[in-house]
Amino acid sequence: MSAFNAIGEERDIDRDEFTPEIEPQATWCPGCGDFGVLKALKQAMPEVGRNPEETLLVTGIGCSGKLSSYFRSYGFHSIHGRSLPVARAAKMANPDLEVIAAGGDGDGYGIGGNHFMHTARENHDMTYIVFDNEIFGLTKGQTSPTSPKGHKSKTQPHGSAKQPIRPLSLALTSGASYVARTAAVNPNQAKEILTEAMEHDGFAHVDFLTQCPTWNKDAKQYVPYIDVQDSDDYDFDITDRGEASEMMQEAENKLYEGEVLTGRFYKDSDRPSYQQEKQATGDMPEEPLAERYFDDDYEWERSYDLLDRHK
Amino acid sequence: MTDDELIWRIAGGSGDGIDSTSQNFAKALMRSGLNVFTHRHYPSRIRGGHTYVEIRAKDEPVKSRGDNYNFLLALGDSFARNPQEEAYYGNEEVKPLSENLDELREGGVIVYDSGLLDASEIENFDERVEENNWHVYDLDLRGLAKEHGREVMRNTAGVGATAALLDMDLQYIEDLMEDAMSGDVLEANLQILEEAYESVNENYEHTHDLRAPTGSADEEQVLVSGSHGIAYGALDEGCRFISGYPMTPWTDVYTIMTQHLPEMGGISEQVEDEIAAASLAIGASHAGAKAMSGSSGGGFALMSEPLGLAEITETPIVLVEAMRAGPSTGMPTKPEQGDLEHVLYTSQGDSNRVVFAPGDPAECYEQTRKAFEIAYEYQIPAIVLYDQKLSGGHQTVPEEVFDEEPNPDIGSVVTEAELEEAVQEAGRFKRYMYDDEESGFGGVSRRSIPGQKGGNFLASGNEHNEVGHISEDADNRTIQMNRRMAKLDAIREELTETSDHQPVYGPEDAEYGILSFGSTKGVIEEAVDRLNEEGHSVKAMNVSDIMPFPKDEVTEFLESVDESLVVEMNASAQFRRHIQGQLGRFGEKLYSLLKYDGNPFEPEEVVSGFESRLGEEADLSQYNVRIESATGD
Numbered sequence: 026m027s028a029f030n031a032i033g034e035e036r037d038i039d040r041d042e043f044t045p046e047i048e049p050q051a052t053w054c055p056g057c058g059d060f061g062v063l064k065a066l067k068q069a070m071p072e073v074g075r076n077p078e079e080t081l082l083v084t085g086i087g088c089s090g091k092l093s094s095y096f097r098s099y100g101f102h103s104i105h106g107r108s109l110p111v112a113r114a115a116k117m118a119n120p121d122l123e124v125i126a127a128g129g130d131g132d133g134y135g136i137g138g139n140h141f142m143h144t145a146r147e148n149h150d151m152t153y154i155v156f157d158n159e160i161f162g163l164t165k166g167q168t169s170p171t172s173p174k175g176h177k178s179k180t181q182p183h184g185s186a187k188q189p190i191r192p193l194s195l196a197l198t199s200g201a202s203y204v205a206r207t208a209a210v211n212p213n214q215a216k217e218i219l220t221e222a223m224e225h226d227g228f229a230h231v232d233f234l235t236q237c238p239t240w241n242k243d244a245k246q247y248v249p250y251i252d253v254q255d256s257d258d259y260d261f262d263i264t265d266r267g268e269a270s271e272m273m274q275e276a277e278n279k280l281y282e283g284e285v286l287t288g289r290f291y292k293d294s295d296r297p298s299y300q301q302e303k304q305a306t307g308d309m310p311e312e313p314l315a316e317r318y319f320d321d322d323y324e325w326e327r328s329y330d331l332l333d334r335h336k
Numbered sequence: 337m338t339d340d341e342l343i344w345r346i347a348g349g350s351g352d353g354i355d356s357t358s359q360n361f362a363k364a365l366m367r368s369g370l371n372v373f374t375h376r377h378y379p380s381r382i383r384g385g386h387t388y389v390e391i392r393a394k395d396e397p398v399k400s401r402g403d404n405y406n407f408l409l410a411l412g413d414s415f416a417r418n419p420q421e422e423a424y425y426g427n428e429e430v431k432p433l434s435e436n437l438d439e440l441r442e443g444g445v446i447v448y449d450s451g452l453l454d455a456s457e458i459e460n461f462d463e464r465v466e467e468n469n470w471h472v473y474d475l476d477l478r479g480l481a482k483e484h485g486r487e488v489m490r491n492t493a494g495v496g497a498t499a500a501l502l503d504m505d506l507q508y509i510e511d512l513m514e515d516a517m518s519g520d521v522l523e524a525n526l527q528i529l530e531e532a533y534e535s536v537n538e539n540y541e542h543t544h545d546l547r548a549p550t551g552s553a554d555e556e557q558v559l560v561s562g563s564h565g566i567a568y569g570a571l572d573e574g575c576r577f578i579s580g581y582p583m584t585p586w587t588d589v590y591t592i593m594t595q596h597l598p599e600m601g602g603i604s605e606q607v608e609d610e611i612a613a614a615s616l617a618i619g620a621s622h623a624g625a626k627a628m629s630g631s632s633g634g635g636f637a638l639m640s641e642p643l644g645l646a647e648i649t650e651t652p653i654v655l656v657e658a659m660r661a662g663p664s665t666g667m668p669t670k671p672e673q674g675d676l677e678h679v680l681y682t683s684q685g686d687s688n689r690v691v692f693a694p695g696d697p698a699e700c701y702e703q704t705r706k707a708f709e710i711a712y713e714y715q716i717p718a719i720v721l722y723d724q725k726l727s728g729g730h731q732t733v734p735e736e737v738f739d740e741e742p743n744p745d746i747g748s749v750v751t752e753a754e755l756e757e758a759v760q761e762a763g764r765f766k767r768y769m770y771d772d773e774e775s776g777f778g779g780v781s782r783r784s785i786p787g788q789k790g791g792n793f794l795a796s797g798n799e800h801n802e803v804g805h806i807s808e809d810a811d812n813r814t815i816q817m818n819r820r821m822a823k824l825d826a827i828r829e830e831l832t833e834t835s836d837h838q839p840v841y842g843p844e845d846a847e848y849g850i851l852s853f854g855s856t857k858g859v860i861e862e863a864v865d866r867l868n869e870e871g872h873s874v875k876a877m878n879v880s881d882i883m884p885f886p887k888d889e890v891t892e893f894l895e896s897v898d899e900s901l902v903v904e905m906n907a908s909a910q911f912r913r914h915i916q917g918q919l920g921r922f923g924e925k926l927y928s929l930l931k932y933d934g935n936p937f938e939p940e941e942v943v944s945g946f947e948s949r950l951g952e953e954a955d956l957s958q959y960n961v962r963i964e965s966a967t968g969d
């Protein structure tokens with residue numbers, strides 16, 4: 026018998042279950058794109074069929090990091106840039122959990138960029154949502170890794186001299202097996218993409234365009250957007266790395282020219298997840314480690330039995 | 337400095353297999369019933385550089401490397417022979433012999449490989465031999481090895497020669513070789529061993545008196561390092577998750593865990609950096625596993641922020657800090673105790689953690705177990721602080737130390753039945769309840785684990801209220817801070833109840849005291865024995881509970897003595913400052929003996945340091961140590 030009876034419950038799940046009992050007053054500004062992520066996620070959960078108590082949402086620090094405050098589930102609001110290492114270890118300790126990590130563009134592509142690369146490379150079976158508003162929201166509007174070249178802010182008053190980061194391409198080269206971009210202004214697509222991302226068996230990266238009307242006034246509101254899957258102008262195979270890569274480059278370039286290209290960019294359904302890879306080499310137990318501590322019959326190994334080598 | 341002990345030094349090139357040769361030789365001595373202590377000295381590079389391992393063996397318990405040594409086996413350095421790079425390597429080749437002469441005792445024995453080393457290259461070699469009454473045996477070890485096997489087997493030839501000169505039974509060494517090797521390699525090695533043994537007995541007159549001591553230990557002993565102690569303690573506490581990034585000397589404990597975890601259904605992760613390493617331990621623990629991570633100084637610095645996150649979210653984790661000489665990259669392979677304050681206070685806000693500093697491999701085992709128990713009961717990070725010396729140095733420990741039952745208990749966690757009750761009573765589970773009477777511990781409110789029905793909550797690095805929501809309410813803040821900080825007093829009380837807690841070494845009514853922490857324990861005990869034999873009246877306390885600090889025990893110790901020396905391996909007397917800070921008094925009674933040259937204390941240095949303070953004639957200038965008075969209170 027499992028010690029975790031919320032896991033695998035057979036029942037219908039309602040999106041309202043993901044609204045906290047005592048809803049904290051939202052600290053997001055009116056019109057903020059972050060509301061769109063919350064809504065899309067709540068809508069996607071029943072589609073995926075996972076309930077709040079078998080879900081762990083790990084967030085970073087930023088306006089985006091507050092997602093875990095307004096979403097009812099097991100949550101971990103960690104520190105700036107570190108949602109991924111916390112989340113992926115939780116997934117390894119108990120692979121039966123639905124694990125989602127989320128944070129801002131500064132959080133994920135800047136201070137936590139190293140973790141992004143490595144978590145993608147390992148292909149953990151989890152979903153990573155990056156609230157991409159091209160700005161540091163919480164700290165009042167400084168330049169972020171996705172701010173366009175030339176973007177002026179109080180910390181880069183003469184305009185950023187840097188090329189913005191290419192989040193989709195970075196995810197692809199790092200090894201993510203599902204890469205998509207959606208936008209808060211496109212709730213239906215957002216819900217669908219988050220559903221697919223969670224259902225995908227591997228590291229799913231969603232670059233979620235979230236407008237920040239407060240600090241990024243000159244930025245586009247990400248309308249009109251184009252869904253690359255629905256458009257006749259674009260035709261590429263999302264399972265082909267080369268074609269996906271080209272399409273990503275184009276989407277990344279066009280964003281700064283005012284054209285918002287969204288949709289699925291890459292999907293590899295064959296690549297084994299990190300858990301599968303590790304289990305195949307005997308590096309990870311078949312049964313979730315977290316269950317073992319509740320199993321009264323488990324025979325725990327003793328160091329005393331390792332002493333022969335020291336005699 | 338008697339010769340009822342053997343201190344055998346094997347010197348050669350880094351990467352010449354000195355480590356494994358010395359391990360086997362140490363085990364052979366142990367199997368003959370002796371107590372053994374090893375000390376390794378090596379430079380921070382893989383290729384080249386002079387290295388040595390010292391093995392001290394005695395019938396009585398050995399607690400330190402001792403003073404100097406009495407038997408040198410100087411092998412060639414295979415990486416020193418590069419004629420093209422004369423300027424770089426200089427005359428490295430002869431260093432295994434030349435560099436080791438200063439510490440060889442009068443009357444000591446030298447065996448060197450004349451196939452690779454030319455003693456005539458060393459200035460005044462013959463004069464020094466005569467002056468110090470050394471007994472020199474030059475043997476073509478390389479030739480012997482080449483004749484029956486391969487050149488690298490010259491280590492074996494050296495061991496054979498050693499055994500002959502010390503009148504040792506070859507059986508123990510042969511048994512060990514049979515355990516470790518097989519086939520042609522074993523055959524060749526056995527032949528070389530015996531050939532060397534016989535050739536020394538037949539062709540050389542034995543002019544020295546030194547013999548291997550006779551051992552009489554009858555209980556089963558094991559030869560383990562502090563890192564084994566820590567790893568085995570963690571395994572016996574049910575720790576099945578480790579995340580790390582390599583850094584000397586922390587890598588020792590990390591690799592031992594990694595060697596065993598897969599076969600025990602555990603998980604070891606090598607990650608991108610130490611921020612990730614500590615964060616992974618937090619994530620795994622949050623999801624219900626017993627988890628650990630660790631590093632050495634620089635890597636531990638990167639763990640600062642996650643460490644604070646564990647404190648405020650009350651996520652149990654155990655971190656290991658294996659100190660080496662700092663600041664910055666410092667001296668990567670040299671021991672120091674300079675990270676004490678770093679470990680105590682790093683990370684923003686009021687520090688709220690437990691720190692243990694074990695003094696030997698057995699304490700490493702016991703205190704790592706304690707660290708896990710405390711961490712998981714009290715939901716607080718616990719740190720095991722040790723150093724390069726304890727990490728790599730091996731020591732004989734009675735096997736029964738490890739004959740303990742495993743404890744996989746995950747501490748103060750609620751059950752689903754309790755959660756159901758809580759939800760019925762209060763509408764929902766309060767993870768950070770102000771006053772959780774059921775938990776039974778000061779300050780602890782029980783936690784739930786993701787996946788448990790009825791237990792969902794938010795763990796946040798922001799200050800939060802009882803259910804976990806972010807809150808900046810002034811009253812809530814004060815209550816939550818007080819609740820978390822109260823754990824330390826409760827832990828202190830629990831630790832004090834443990835029997836033989838913070839034992840005192842030496843006569844109870846002694847006039848003088850010596851205080852220390854961590855790996856200096858054994859050296860100080862030897863120094864205390866010597867001082868008392870010489871007519872002084874001294875006792876010592878090696879403090880292993882760094883935080884919470886055992887205030888009553890240390891106060892009692894200091895009240896009972898006229899003065900106390902505080903011995904530590906750093907330049908700024910961090911431990912003395914910690915004692916004064918914790919007790920708020922005793923400044924007038926404390927003075928420090930400090931050493932930070934990269935080498936651990938030897939007993940004689942502690943003896944001289946102590947005597948110099950009493951105004952006795954003791955020449956400290958020959959040592960890299962310094963005496964310093966406390967500034968008073």
Ligand SMILES: Cc1ncc(C[n+]2csc(CCOP(=O)(O)OP(=O)(O)O)c2C)c(N)n1
Pocket residue numbers: 086087088089090105128129130131132133156158160161162163164169
């Ligand atoms: C180590 C650390 N450095 C800096 C900060 C301050 N800080 C908080 S959020 C943030 C940037 C937020 O930008 P982003 O990640 O894009 O999130 P957003 O607010 O835009 O959602 C910064 C710099 C911090 N909390 N921790």
Ligand code: SF4
Pocket residue numbers: 052053054056057058059088089158162163236237238239240
């Ligand atoms: S500052 Fe920007 S990102 Fe933050 S809540 Fe307001 S609108 Fe949203």
Ligand SMILES: [Mg+2]
Pocket residue numbers: 087129130131156157158159160161162169
């Ligand atoms: Mg942002």
